Amino acid sequence: MSIKVTMKDIAREAGVSIATVSHVINGTKHISENKRKLITNVIEKYNYVPDTRAKSLRNAVTKTAGLVVSVFPDSYVTGIVNGIGKRARELDYHLLFINTNEDYDYEKESIKLLSSNIVDGIILTPSEMNLGYIQKYMKKGLPIIQAIRYDPNIPRLPRVTADDFQAGYDATKHLLQHGHRKIGVIISRTNITPTIERIEGYKAALTEYNIPFDEGLIESGFATEKNALIATKKLLNREKEITALFVLSDLMTIGAMQAITELSLKCPDDIALIGFGDFAGAAITNPPITNVSLSAETIGRTAFDVLLNKINNPGYDKHIQIPTSLMIRKSCGC
């Protein structure tokens, strides 16, 4: 524990009242120049910093935001966290960071803890589309917003996500334009909105080409390199007519590429591929990888701004989608 020097100590040493000290620190009242100097010197001398807990207990403001993320590390999420952090700093906020690792119970527990006046608001990436438990916190007036993923059943909760539908549509259409008709998809998890919406986009593009949706072309890679490798092999062995792959995260893209190699197939000649999330390194792989690119930092920054809006205006319930774009390289066959 730090050796405590409090405002009382400063006041005593400076020979003034505790209220005067408080006023010079916060500039809340005009204090004569000589007392000001005197007090400031004592503060400097002891390197005194007001106790944040006591302060926030008094003013009911913590100037820190809770960040509850369900998956990390991952270059997409990392970039978003980074964006949130930058914006928070610009706005003089701090971040209490929790990684739930997709553990729903831990997520609930974390929100409960954060609801104990430890933060002014929360940015949440839900582990599941099962946010019923959040209602009681909303009722209490705790500002919460969703980022990356969301629960569609709680529309009053603000959210900022990528434009996942459009991303799925664009990638699929690009592959379709290259002549591919059997397009496999490696998803991370079934029941999260980014997956659902990207698949919706995929279906929409398919429909334009009068191709029926085939559930059998979808396989789960559970967001890791290794699992994606396994999933891709499984999928490619099962569905022999697949000529293109759409892979929904960067780590999985790497696994999928390895699978293609291990199956002695050539990308893009035998199997074309489009990934998701433009990771560093996508340009120097063999072949360089075409993928859906999006500014994770923008999503993060926007998420923080949305949280502040929610804090300042309890009725705020906007849903924001950040656009994505296709970064075309070689793996798609261009």
Added chain:
Amino acid sequence: MSIKVTMKDIAREAGVSIATVSHVINGTKHISENKRKLITNVIEKYNYVPDTRAKSLRNAVTKTAGLVVSVFPDSYVTGIVNGIGKRARELDYHLLFINTNEDYDYEKESIKLLSSNIVDGIILTPSEMNLGYIQKYMKKGLPIIQAIRYDPNIPRLPRVTADDFQAGYDATKHLLQHGHRKIGVIISRTNITPTIERIEGYKAALTEYNIPFDEGLIESGFATEKNALIATKKLLNREKEITALFVLSDLMTIGAMQAITELSLKCPDDIALIGFGDFAGAAITNPPITNVSLSAETIGRTAFDVLLNKINNPGYDKHIQIPTSLMIRKSCGC
């Protein structure tokens, strides 16, 4: 602001004293079963959670650790943050996360803020070897440890780092064994211990082969892909006899590979390369990249344990080095 329901409210509704409520919550005293039940029900009903600020104001413990990191995102640092987070969770701690972006003044400011009883201790990755300002916090008894980088002038501060000397030695020796005699190095920044120690290892290996150290073979890539690309081109254009490159971070490795390609050189035939930090994707580049591999998660976990040691034992001042190993693939010419 959340609508406040306090212990007083619970007590009133349950028809008991506030002290009794506190005791059932904390199990500090034996309370009759019927009152227990009664109180627990009221707590459930209002979803009451004790105010963390008030609590910690009372017991001088916050159960949160400050994490001040100077560079992010970067797969190495991200992995360490992840390891710290996991270990913190296991030990029931929370994390206040700050990314200083190599800004020394912001780092100082952050430490000052964190010293206001907001955390029980701090894990710091210093932006510079200039930690003089930390002495006053040490004197106050604030538990601080260093991770990744450190200031050698403050030996009493605990630290956990990779075994950077060994890493530099191993990589260089490997290149030397392949017959390379002019080995270029792309560093991020000059004045940080990981760079310094890896270069020391590099020199030691050179000495074994009676090769004089040549300052001209070193170039700064400032930890980014783009700058490393520029630095690598500059270096390779200036020092024509270079046949191998040692690159000190993953993002820079990607940039260096691009530079090699853009100069119409072949890796490993014209230029061999060893990178640092085994990033996802190193296996599917062309050629697959040999690099120094280390468990970032282990470093993170250890860092958190070291912090707890420091918190519990103010005299603790150990320096821990986590071993690295060479992950051999193709870019070194093997």
Added chain:
DNA sequence: TTGTAGGCGTTATCAT
């Protein structure tokens, strides 16, 4: 311009 004192929500001591 400066000081006094009550209260923020807890915990823990001391009574009862």
Added chain:
DNA sequence: ATGATAACGCCTACAA
């Protein structure tokens, strides 16, 4: 077994 109350460090009417 339960309750009254002081104290944690700060802010802010209200007084002087």
